[in-house]
Amino acid sequence: MVRQGFWLYDCLEGNIQPDELRDEAKVRQALTEAYGDATWADIDGLTRTILHDRTTPDSTYLRFFFNAIAESSDGWMVRAEWLACYDDQDPIKPGDQIAVGFDGSIRGDATGLVGCRLRDGKLFVLGIWENPRDPNNPDWEVDVLAVEAAVHRAFKTYRVQWFYGDPPYWQENLGRWALEYGDDYVYEFWTNKPTRMVQAVERFRTASMVQDLKHDGDEDLTRHILNAVTREVPQGLLITKDSPRSKKKIDLAVCAVLAFEARADAIADGRLTIKRKRVVGF
Template structure:
């Protein structure tokens, strides 16, 4: 970024800069240089920079060593602040569930006590006003400040009419808002719009399903989806009661019975199961009900899971799926928050120990994937009506 800015400015000539691919220095050989640094905290220990620019630090998270790197850079700068050394961080609004460097800085007492300058422009708008053109435009103008290059008209059109992006994403990246809701996976209004109380699920319907199992910490559930119209329903859920003791466990025999009952009640064409804790049981289900119907689906594989999560989210936004309004499924879906990884967006609980479970949301994602694969395999029986004339 700095290399591009300098190469298009008078600074190259005025200061006699040699702008290389990996280093910027003076052509005369005088001391001083600008170097990009990778997020490797240990190899940067002991350096003595006079200025450090930390860019996009909402992406500096534990998985890429960001917080450790930040601490190293900060220590190096702090050793020479009396000589004028300084650091600056630039960032978008951070995700409150990732513990990024941007969040660490914002929540630091150094900011609250006024020792670090924290400057931020946020657009003042609520999610409920995201369809109001005047409110959207005013919030964009507020958030972008004197950034004259911003296409306010284009951004306004996108926010008002592009339904492929969640409103929470616009709040974070366009309005620069930091809020717990900014990481919510599903917009309640969009989920509610997929409710359908007509054409109920009936015994004998062709379905696919998703299974996510646990023993103690999380819930265990099964969600089905009808092949012909993508209508979701809860087959069963085993969730820790509110006042249960620490020794509470999922009734594994009840889970086994529910699976067998499901196969006896519906025409189950495809079942995706997340294997942890139930791998042996899943193997038995495949033997008993067909290994061409029961399959393992490891949700800890981010590439595959991110694609599945994206397909489910898109299906909700364009109303390509329906649900019965089951409170349990809705609660789990709306509890889910997003986590950004290099492969895309995953869903998770709002914290590892959270009691706000999301297991049925995972089941629903697997069920929709199972439906797609069942249809692709040619298993959807199309009902044809006969017209008889007299």
């Protein structure tokens, strides 16, 4: 029925949560609810597609198959997949071998430092400096000395095997860190070089999909990861903010990508050492 100035419509929503999209029984039931009396719908075929197709974002399924409100389909990371990588059973400890990713700013974006344990790809935040947007402090800038202290603490606390830093605004600092900690440990990684960055982003995303990486549940890291959206370039997909002036920061996501890439390069270079239990023969 249509009245002038109004549209009245009926929309059935499938009762399903993002983290239930790998549960066959729940997917089938929610599809049946969403399609209602549309008996021509191939529920079995749709169920198989949702369970096995890993190329389509879950948000697309939620919006178009279940009539549900979902995250933007151009979002980089699926919330359910990221949360599935959470691990609280094996905390990061002093002395662990780690790789580090650094993305720095001065006042606009955030500055971050993320570690990644070599033996299992577990991510954790070593530091974040984010503009509080305080109207009483419009001239806020990153505390450079605090960042320097955090980098020093990382090298002192853990066995840092590879450090990737994005140079803009911090090239002098990176050069000094390379002199202090070794130029075979600290390297520049220009995130504005699309070919290399596209490859790193893709490796990170693929690892998260199959849970080949972990994280400790840090709220800031999760927020930045889920803020990131994709931008297509000729080389593939990059991550970016949802708009140039967006207040939704993604700097820790960039740090995490660099840390995970640094881990891969450290392992490829043979820097992963595993302590083995001593076996006593009789």
